[in-house]
Amino acid sequence: MLREKIERFLLDVQKPARYIGGEPGSVIKDKEKVSVRFAFCFPDSYDIGMSHLGMKILYSLTNQREDYWCERVFAPGTDFEEIMRRENIPLYALESLDPVKDFDFIGFTMQYELSYTNVLNMLDLAGIPVFAKDRGNELFNIVVAGGPCVCNPEPLADFFDLFILGEGEEVNLELMDLYKEMKSKGASKKEFLRKAADIQGIYVPSLYDVSYNEDGTVCRIAPLDGVSPAVKKRIIDDFDKVFYPEEFVVPFTDIVHNRASVEVLRGCIRGCRFCQAGFLYRPFREKSAETVCGQAKALCENTGYEELSLASLSTSDHSEIADILSGLIPYTEKEHVNLSLPSLRVDNFSKELMDEIKKVRKSGLTFAPEAGTQRLRDVINKNVTEDEVMRTCRTAFEGGYTNVKLYFMMGLPTETDEDIKGIIELAQRVVDLFYSISGRPKGKGVQVSISTATFVPKPFTPFEFEPQATREEIMHKQQVLMDSISSKKIKASWHDPSTSILEAVLARGDRRLGQVIYKSWQKGSKFDSWGEHFNFENWSQAFDECGLTMEFYASRKREYDEVMPWDHLDYYISKEFLVRENKKARAAQTTEHCRNNCSACGVSREIGRACFE
Amino acid sequence: MNKVRAVFEKKGRAKYISHLDLNRCMQRTFKRSGLPVWYTEGFNPHIYIMFALPLSLGYESSVEIMDFNLTEEVPFDVIKETLNRVMPEGIKIVKVYTPETKHTAIKYSDFKIVFKGSGKLLQSEFERFMEQEQINTVKKTKRKGEKLIDLKPDIKIISEECQEDRFKLVLRLPAGTEKNINPSLVTDLFVPFCSNGSEVESVERMLVISEKNEEFL
Numbered sequence: 001m002l003r004e005k006i007e008r009f010l011l012d013v014q015k016p017a018r019y020i021g022g023e024p025g026s027v028i029k030d031k032e033k034v035s036v037r038f039a040f041c042f043p044d045s046y047d048i049g050m051s052h053l054g055m056k057i058l059y060s061l062t063n064q065r066e067d068y069w070c071e072r073v074f075a076p077g078t079d080f081e082e083i084m085r086r087e088n089i090p091l092y093a094l095e096s097l098d099p100v101k102d103f104d105f106i107g108f109t110m111q112y113e114l115s116y117t118n119v120l121n122m123l124d125l126a127g128i129p130v131f132a133k134d135r136g137n138e139l140f141n142i143v144v145a146g147g148p149c150v151c152n153p154e155p156l157a158d159f160f161d162l163f164i165l166g167e168g169e170e171v172n173l174e175l176m177d178l179y180k181e182m183k184s185k186g187a188s189k190k191e192f193l194r195k196a197a198d199i200q201g202i203y204v205p206s207l208y209d210v211s212y213n214e215d216g217t218v219c220r221i222a223p224l225d226g227v228s229p230a231v232k233k234r235i236i237d238d239f240d241k242v243f244y245p246e247e248f249v250v251p252f253t254d255i256v257h258n259r260a261s262v263e264v265l266r267g268c269i270r271g272c273r274f275c276q277a278g279f280l281y282r283p284f285r286e287k288s289a290e291t292v293c294g295q296a297k298a299l300c301e302n303t304g305y306e307e308l309s310l311a312s313l314s315t316s317d318h319s320e321i322a323d324i325l326s327g328l329i330p331y332t333e334k335e336h337v338n339l340s341l342p343s344l345r346v347d348n349f350s351k352e353l354m355d356e357i358k359k360v361r362k363s364g365l366t367f368a369p370e371a372g373t374q375r376l377r378d379v380i381n382k383n384v385t386e387d388e389v390m391r392t393c394r395t396a397f398e399g400g401y402t403n404v405k406l407y408f409m410m411g412l413p414t415e416t417d418e419d420i421k422g423i424i425e426l427a428q429r430v431v432d433l434f435y436s437i438s439g440r441p442k443g444k445g446v447q448v449s450i451s452t453a454t455f456v457p458k459p460f461t462p463f464e465f466e467p468q469a470t471r472e473e474i475m476h477k478q479q480v481l482m483d484s485i486s487s488k489k490i491k492a493s494w495h496d497p498s499t500s501i502l503e504a505v506l507a508r509g510d511r512r513l514g515q516v517i518y519k520s521w522q523k524g525s526k527f528d529s530w531g532e533h534f535n536f537e538n539w540s541q542a543f544d545e546c547g548l549t550m551e552f553y554a555s556r557k558r559e560y561d562e563v564m565p566w567d568h569l570d571y572y573i574s575k576e577f578l579v580r581e582n583k584k585a586r587a588a589q590t591t592e593h594c595r596n597n598c599s600a601c602g603v604s605r606e607i608g609r610a611c612f613e
Numbered sequence: 614m615n616k617v618r619a620v621f622e623k624k625g626r627a628k629y630i631s632h633l634d635l636n637r638c639m640q641r642t643f644k645r646s647g648l649p650v651w652y653t654e655g656f657n658p659h660i661y662i663m664f665a666l667p668l669s670l671g672y673e674s675s676v677e678i679m680d681f682n683l684t685e686e687v688p689f690d691v692i693k694e695t696l697n698r699v700m701p702e703g704i705k706i707v708k709v710y711t712p713e714t715k716h717t718a719i720k721y722s723d724f725k726i727v728f729k730g731s732g733k734l735l736q737s738e739f740e741r742f743m744e745q746e747q748i749n750t751v752k753k754t755k756r757k758g759e760k761l762i763d764l765k766p767d768i769k770i771i772s773e774e775c776q777e778d779r780f781k782l783v784l785r786l787p788a789g790t791e792k793n794i795n796p797s798l799v800t801d802l803f804v805p806f807c808s809n810g811s812e813v814e815s816v817e818r819m820l821v822i823s824e825k826n827e828e829f830l
Binding site (some may be wrong): 010011015016017020022023142254300302303304305335336387443496 | 629635642
């Protein structure tokens with residue numbers, strides 16, 4: 001039995017509890033009594049994957065169905081992988097401890113581009129050929145993917161049988177129903193995939209033929225076998241009523257986000273032009289305060305978690321946030337549960353809201369102005385003014401905080417050295433503000449930490465046309481930043497841009513990158529998002545061998561009429577809107593948020609109603 | 614306030630839960646149970662749970678001991694059933710009672726160690742092992758760093774059982790706050806000592822003994 005073999009080596013690896021399952025909340029079924037088995041794979045370590053909310057939702061949702069069994073699979077750490085390869089332990093799922101290659105569906109959630117090589121590594125560890133074309137025509141081992149990265153899944157097209165676009169709560173079950181039905185009729189994989197392509201939200205890459213121009217850009221994406229020329233994403237219409245788990249798998253080891261979490265809203269009204277999630281997850285929908293409170297209590301009771309978080313892209317944009325907090329706080333205080341509110345915006349960070357947070361925890365505060373000058377903030381449509389940043393910091397300092405973390409991006413479109421210096425100037429004004437406050441915390445200095453990330457242009461954003469700043473440009477900007485630091489109270493950290501360059505390449509890549517990913521993985525690339533594992537040289541060589549360049553994908557400007565590799569995928573955001581927003585960005589004109597004024601992005605036309613009444 | 618002591622098993626998959634993780638796991642188990650447990654009253658209130666002895670990662674146990682407090686009286690069998698309903702796989706409360714003595718009264722602990730290999734052969738090897746004048750090893754301590762100690766006076770053989778392919782040994786070793794000898798100190802020396810080689814298959818805590826040489830209660 002595989003379990004015995006696994007247990008023989010578990011004490012030789014770090015944190016073995018990650019590899020044996022058995023956590024409270026995990027679902028065990030009799031495999032003889034289920035008709036479809038789904039291996040939900042997160043292409044990163046247990047500690048990261050177990051923190052992912054989408055997996056918890058789809059895990060519970062699938063397991064609600066008596067005849068379906070969804071299990072969890074994560075990428076093993078390199079210490080355990082070495083043992084697995086040496087001892088012929090195939091990749092297995094944590095509930096049954098059965099090999100992944102026994103499963104009907106092998107589903108990956110693609111949350112970030114730098115996890116792509118882990119997919120290949122996990123398939124290989126499972127003993128499953130990494131290329132879809134090498135996996136035969138039997139209706140079994142269907143390898144699928146969902147998540148934000150599949151809005152441009154083209155670099156992954158060679159490895160997957162199909163992609164699930166948009167929200168999975170309905171379409172995942174429809175897909176499994178179809179599989180069950182066709183399997184019982186003895187259908188082939190090909191027949192299944194053709195039928196699956198007719199379900200809204202299912203994209204079967206092998207049913208689309210891509211041709212290229214001489215300059216390397218995409219010429220045409222042709223549908224085959226009568227499939228629709230455009231694949232539309234799926235969304236949940238009634239978000240207040242959508243399935244939400246009342247139980248989570250509660251891990252034994254500590255993980256990144258180890259807490260109960262309720263999704264309070266989906267989508268975002270803000271329209272920050274750099275933010276892919278803000279466009280991909282439209283339309284904005286929220287749960288009622290009553291639903292949120294009910295789900296939060298059920299989750300706390302069933303998991304025993306001592307921390308509860310209200311998750312979303314921008315929790316303070318919930319129209320009933322005050323009702324939610326007043327409904328939850330008496331409960332969380334009585335039950336000794338810490339309430340955490342990630343994703344708060346600077347502009348509506350009120351004294352009341354901070355008092356609520358302070359009841360819970362008194363660590364530092366984090367804000368993301370994203371750009372150092374008002375002009376550049378207008379370009380990216382981050383509608384936050386310096387006054388608002390200052391007002392919020394004042395409230396924070398008066399409330400006893402002494403640490404403020406500010407997040408910025410570097411390499412934004414139209415950015416100049418003045419904008420970079422503006423970052424430090426803003427930080428300096430925050431420092432000055434602290435010392436001007438008479439009610440500031442006594443006997444303590446202030447610490448303003450600046451963290452900068454290299455901007456990565458993403459599909460389905462108004463910046464999808466933009467070149468990424470080159471390595472040389474980023475290095476120059478970092479030098480300007482470091483040289484402008486005017487005070488010991490300001491600390492700036494920055495990162496090597498290599499991973500951001502690769503991220504930009506993969507985000508807007510085409511199908512030809514499949515070979516590059518494959519070659520890079522063969523050279524040993526995996527866990528590319530982990531500093532200690534990332535190897536840029538592997539990637540450079542892989543590009544050379546394929547006769548492609550990173551610059552073509554990362555730092556090339558696209559014309560408005562260029563065919564993008566993802567143009568056949570419909571996320572309800574119209575190209576006209578993106579072009580319009582791109583032009584406004586270049587003119588440093590802002591766009592109001594969706595509640596104030598509809599910017600006609602295309603979503604309301606698709607859903608057949610206004611997003612806001 | 615009612616002081617309660619629970620004895621629980623930690624077996625199967627649960628043996629991979631580290632001592633640090635076990636504390637967190639029990640906090641959540643108590644929360645799930647809904648029992649009226651007492652919280653500490655500090656800046657960061659948490660459920661008061663006191664474990665008598667740590668158990669090494671990978672060891673099983675039939676007698677793990679933890680103390681906690683209840684703010685209301687709840688019948689022992691109800692506590693046991695309520696907790697067992699929400700326990701993770703492999704952990705099971707076997708006994709709940711009012712503590713008679715303090716954890717500091719713990720003096721010894723019995724471990725069943727199963728070695729792979731011919732029982733007869735390993736038994737004679739263990740005899741030879743114990744015939745050594747001294748059984749010296751280096752023990753790492755938190756305060757003093759590394760310390761050379763002789764294990765021989767502290768190893769007491771409770772029982773031996775020979776099977777064709779297994780050797781089952783029950784040892785009594787010092788445990789508690791004053792002196793603590795982890796069975797791994799013995800097995801780490803004994804395994805390479807065996808001329809034909811062997812391997813530890815499993816270790817399980819069987820009994821906790823008080824200073825009066827009785828079962829700790």
